[in-house]
Amino acid sequence: MTTYLLRGAAPLGGAPTDLLLADGRIAATGADAASGADARTVTVDAEGLVALPGLVDLHTHLREPGREDAETVASGTRAAAAGGFTAVHAMANTSPVADTAGVVEQVWRLGRDAGWVDVLPVGAVSVGLAGTQLAELGAMAHSAARVRVFSDDGHCVHDPVLMRRALEYVKAFDGVIAQHAQEPRLTQGAQMHEGVVSAEVGLAGWPAVAEEAIIARDVLLAEHVGSRLHVCHLSTAGSVEIVRWAKARGIDVTAEVTPHHLLLTDGLARTYDPLYKVNPPLRTAEDVEALRAALADGTIDVVATDHAPHTREDKDCEWAAAAFGMTGLETALPVVATTMVETGRMTWAEVARVLSATPARIGRIDSGPLAQGRPLAVGEPANVTLVDPAARWTVDPRGLLSASTNTPFGGQELASRVVATFLRGRATVLEGAPVEPEAVTR
Numbered sequence: 001m002t003t004y005l006l007r008g009a010a011p012l013g014g015a016p017t018d019l020l021l022a023d024g025r026i027a028a029t030g031a032d033a034a035s036g037a038d039a040r041t042v043t044v045d046a047e048g049l050v051a052l053p054g055l056v057d058l059h060t061h062l063r064e065p066g067r068e069d070a071e072t073v074a075s076g077t078r079a080a081a082a083g084g085f086t087a088v089h090a091m092a093n094t095s096p097v098a099d100t101a102g103v104v105e106q107v108w109r110l111g112r113d114a115g116w117v118d119v120l121p122v123g124a125v126s127v128g129l130a131g132t133q134l135a136e137l138g139a140m141a142h143s144a145a146r147v148r149v150f151s152d153d154g155h156c157v158h159d160p161v162l163m164r165r166a167l168e169y170v171k172a173f174d175g176v177i178a179q180h181a182q183e184p185r186l187t188q189g190a191q192m193h194e195g196v197v198s199a200e201v202g203l204a205g206w207p208a209v210a211e212e213a214i215i216a217r218d219v220l221l222a223e224h225v226g227s228r229l230h231v232c233h234l235s236t237a238g239s240v241e242i243v244r245w246a247k248a249r250g251i252d253v254t255a256e257v258t259p260h261h262l263l264l265t266d267g268l269a270r271t272y273d274p275l276y277k278v279n280p281p282l283r284t285a286e287d288v289e290a291l292r293a294a295l296a297d298g299t300i301d302v303v304a305t306d307h308a309p310h311t312r313e314d315k316d317c318e319w320a321a322a323a324f325g326m327t328g329l330e331t332a333l334p335v336v337a338t339t340m341v342e343t344g345r346m347t348w349a350e351v352a353r354v355l356s357a358t359p360a361r362i363g364r365i366d367s368g369p370l371a372q373g374r375p376l377a378v379g380e381p382a383n384v385t386l387v388d389p390a391a392r393w394t395v396d397p398r399g400l401l402s403a404s405t406n407t408p409f410g411g412q413e414l415a416s417r418v419v420a421t422f423l424r425g426r427a428t429v430l431e432g433a434p435v436e437p438e439a440v441t442r
């Protein structure tokens with residue numbers, strides 16, 4: 001197998017050094033790296049680049065099985081690698097729903113065979129995402145896919161008894177319930193954030209309280225049963241306050257924010273362009289500021305993409321008829337760099353925390369054969385992402401690799417670019433372009 005010598009990379013913004021990737025691991029650093037190189041070694045000039053541990057996404061929609069016209073495991077994970085990811089959690093709202101050991105194993109196998117990133121299937125909480133009957137959580141946890149994250153994402157687990165049972169059940173295998181916090185009655189027919197802009201454009205509003213009421217209930221339930229709760233795509237200033245309160249109380253809760261909620265606001269609905277229609281909706285500038293502050297101070301633990309590819313038929317129509325969702329795997333890191341690093345709110349080491357180490361810990365993939373996200377130390381798995389922090393680029397939707405083109409960032413200038421990605425020492429991206437995997441053996 002080819003080995004790689006990354007010359008002059010700065011691990012987490014530290015002093016530049018050399019890294020030797022061999023046999024799937026970081027084999028050597030510093031002067032030892034160059035002396036360990038041999039005839040199999042390809043040298044990568046990494047001068048001026050930041051070396052991050054491979055990125056881990058807690059929230060990706062890969063659409064397979066069922067909607068392969070929007071994305072497949074292969075196309076979505078190829079886009080993920082281009083975005084610097086080495087692992088993604090694949091959401092359960094597929095068709096059929098990933099609510100059995102059979103479906104999660106299928107998705108896991110498709111990911112393994114594609115070879116771009118580790119695919120960690122998320123299991124549904126309820127059968128068919130219907131919110132009435134608990135799915136086979138234990139069978140999914142003990143399957144080959146080793147599911148640890150369970151979510152009805154796209155739907156809220158709104159029945160408090162079902163939520164309580166799910167939180168209790170996953171304690172047996174150290175799982176976590178990732179809640180899509182959306183009170184269904186308060187959001188019936190809702191199209192966008194409820195506020196000044198929704199009144200102006202005449203679209204049905206989605207009040208912040210519909211998210212906040214569920215988060216408040218769930219942190220109390222998590223406390224009551226002593227279990228682990230993760231809040232998906234938190235989007236309001238009020239939600240931040242509730243999570244801050246819960247953490248101060250010692251409740252085992254973590255929260256994610258999406259890149260689009262860190263950058264975009266509900267004012268974009270004035271365009272009536274469904275590219276900006278997403279669940280939860282884009283909020284106000286005050287919410288965006290609260291989310292950035294909460295990510296910087298650790299109240300929000302991770303950035304997760306909520307990559308939600310949709311076909312032209314489902315997106316290129318009038319607002320009310322369009323699907324909720326936007327793609328995000330290939331723009332996530334640049335959006336975080338633009339909103340958090342360029343603004344001086346976070347260092348690259350903190351970016352590694354919110355896009356790699358902490359999501360790996362929440363998904364319980366930070367140990368064992370899928371070890372991810374540890375500092376780039378000798379002996380650790382060689383999951384490495386090289387980023388050019390000085391690059392600036394303008395997003396061209398046609399230049400992205402996802403099978404769907406519903407990015408809200410087309411035409412936007414963003415900071416930083418992924419130059420290379422290595423999955424267990426194998427290059428999946430070099431010079432910004434994907435490297436097709438030969439038959440993957442592991």
Ligand SMILES: NC(=O)N[C@@H](CC(=O)O)C(=O)O
Pocket residue numbers: 061093153154155180277278279280306308309323324325326
């Ligand atoms: N986030 C989104 O806007 N869409 C998600 C599911 C969802 O509605 O949350 C999708 O699967 O398309």
